[in-house]
Each structure stands twice: as structure tokens, then as C-alpha cells.
Amino acid sequence: MDDTRQPEDEQTNLWNGPAGHAWVENQAVIDAMFKPLENLLVEAVAEGSARRVLDVGCGTGSTTLAVARRLGAEGRCTGIDISEPMLAAARARAEQEDTPARFIRANAQLHTFEPASFDMIISRFGVMFFEDPVQAFTNLRHAARRDARLLAIAWRSPSENPFMTTAERAAAPLLPNLPARKPDAPGQFAFADSNRVHRILEASGWAGIDIQPIDVTCTLPEKELVRYLSRFGLLGRVIQEVDEKTRAQVIQTVRAAFEPFVHGAEVRYTAACWKVEARSSASP
Numbered sequence: 217m218d219d220t221r222q223p224e225d226e227q228t229n230l231w232n233g234p235a236g237h238a239w240v241e242n243q244a245v246i247d248a249m250f251k252p253l254e255n256l257l258v259e260a261v262a263e264g265s266a267r268r269v270l271d272v273g274c275g276t277g278s279t280t281l282a283v284a285r286r287l288g289a290e291g292r293c294t295g296i297d298i299s300e301p302m303l304a305a306a307r308a309r310a311e312q313e314d315t316p317a318r319f320i321r322a323n324a325q326l327h328t329f330e331p332a333s334f335d336m337i338i339s340r341f342g343v344m345f346f347e348d349p350v351q352a353f354t355n356l357r358h359a360a361r362r363d364a365r366l367l368a369i370a371w372r373s374p375s376e377n378p379f380m381t382t383a384e385r386a387a388a389p390l391l392p393n394l395p396a397r398k399p400d401a402p403g404q405f406a407f408a409d410s411n412r413v414h415r416i417l418e419a420s421g422w423a424g425i426d427i428q429p430i431d432v433t434c435t436l437p438e439k440e441l442v443r444y445l446s447r448f449g450l451l452g453r454v455i456q457e458v459d460e461k462t463r464a465q466v467i468q469t470v471r472a473a474f475e476p477f478v479h480g481a482e483v484r485y486t487a488a489c490w491k492v493e494a495r496s497s498a499s500p
Contacts, residue, residue: 227345231299238447240305247278249436254279257338266336267291273342277306284317294318325352329359339368344406353420360496370407372488379485383451386473422494432487
């Protein structure tokens with residue numbers, strides 16, 4: 217186990233607290249919901265010649281393990297994340313299925329990687345949370361071999377992802393203290409502006425930058441919807457702090473707002489994302 221202790225910040229506290237535990241407790245549902253995006257990353261690894269892969273913001277390890285299985289004995293996939301509860305789940309999964317994946321608890325913005333040790337860096341929704349994204353992507357480039365490939369999936373704008381904002385919009389009249397999202401701040405939609413992402417990668421020394429929109433259909437069982445909407449996102453953080461009567465009213469109101477996404481026993485929505493690609497340049 218590689219466990220690098222670094223200064224705590226807001227994101228570290230968040231993902232080692234309720235948010236991290238919520239992902240662990242709902243791991244199977246989240247992994248199934250984001251399976252199409254995991255498949256995209258695994259297929260990209262398989263199509264190339266990469267043998268040493270870094271998974272940034274690996275969470276409970278689904279993508280890391282899937283890549284490790286695809287690489288087999290000829291390769292290695294390493295996951296890095298700041299969340300101890302999520303990494304504990306990832307390590308347990310790796311041990312249970314005897315998959316030789318490695319996991320590091322550290323902030324990828326600050327962690328001292330072995331220079332030029334990876335020939336591909338991937339991420340499924342893990343690169344939008346850096347306090348200083350230029351520093352983070354510069355650090356990742358130093359960890360990449362010359363001409364290594366970067367492939368990251370990030371959310372586009374809130375307006376293009378109504379499923380991800382329905383809960384807070386519906387709950388806002390009942391929860392006046394619900395915090396507003398801050399554009400460009402570390403968080404789910406920090407990479408909504410593709411021009412900003414391009415500038416970050418360019419300033420970090422990456423080359424061959426290509427950012428393309430992709431729309432992916434994601435699903436989850438309807439029976440899991442209430443648990444999902446009450447545990448994740450802004451609402452998931454705030455609703456734990458209100459009284460039982462208010463909580464019940466909010467959940468009822470928010471559940472009704474999700475009805476357009478419900479199709480029988482299945483909840484279905486479009487994940488509007490960016491597919492961010494680049495190559496590690498030879499510059500220092």
C-alpha cells in the first residue's frame with residue numbers, strides 16, 4: 217500500500233467524509249451506471265500499446281481493475297485518489313478477485329511520482345477537483361513518458377446535464393441555504409468550458425490537445441433512485457443536516473422532479489461529457 221500523507225484541503229475532507237462513504241455504500245449502482253464510460257477508457261487502453269497506466273481519481277477502483285484485467289500480466293494499472301474509504305474498498309476488491317492493481321492514497325496534484333513512469337494516463341470524472349489544475353497536469357506530465365497518452369472524461373456544463381442538477385433545483389425552494397455552484401471551482405463541472413480545459417493543458421505542457429463532446433446513455437434501477445438523489449451531490453451533503461420532516465418533504469419533491477427520467481423500472485439519462493485527449497510533450 218502506498219499512502220502518501222499530504223496537507224488536507226476541502227476536497228480531501230469531502231472525499232474522506234460523507235461523500236466518500238456514500239460512494240462506497242453505493243459502489244455497485246454507481247459502477248453499473250458509469251459502465252459505458254469505463255468501457256470507453258478500457259477499450260482505448262486495449263487499442264494502444266500502453267503497459268503502465270495511471271488512473272487519476274480512481275475512487276473505488278472499478279476502472280483501475282478493469283484496465284488491470286485487460287492488461288494482464290504484461291502490464292500494470294495504478295489508481296490514485298485522496299479518499300481513504302474509497303481506496304479501502306478498491307484494495308479489497310483487488311484482493312478478492314486477485315487482480316494485481318496498485319493504489320496510492322495521495323493528491324495527484326502534489327504526489328511525487330517516479331518520473332516518466334506511465335505510458336498512459338486515464339480518468340473517469342477524476343480530474344475536475346484539483347485546487348490548481350495547471351500544477352496538477354504539469355505534475356501528471358512529469359509522471360508520463362514521452363509521447364504518453366492522456367485520456368480523461370469530464371462533465372460538460374450543468375445546463376447540458378439536467379439529470380445532475382435536478383435535485384438541487386427542485387430542493388432549492390425548501391432549502392434556502394443550499395450552496396450555489398461556483399463556476400470553475402473544483403467540483404463536478406469545473407471543466408465545463410472546453411476552452412478553459414485547453415488552456416490548462418497547454419499551460420501544463422501537454423501537446424496534441426483534442427477535446428470532443430460525447431453523449432453517453434447511463435441507467436440505474438428506479439428502486440435505487442431515492443437513495444441516489446438523497447446521498448450524492450449538493451443535496452446529499454445538505455439533506456443530512458435537516459430535520460426529519462423537512463428531509464421527507466424534500467425527498468418527495470425531488471423524487472417527483474426526476475419523473476421525466478423514469479422509464480418503468482429503469483432511470484435513464486444522457487451524460488454530456490468531454491473526451492479530453494493529449495500527448496506528453498518532450499519539454500521539461
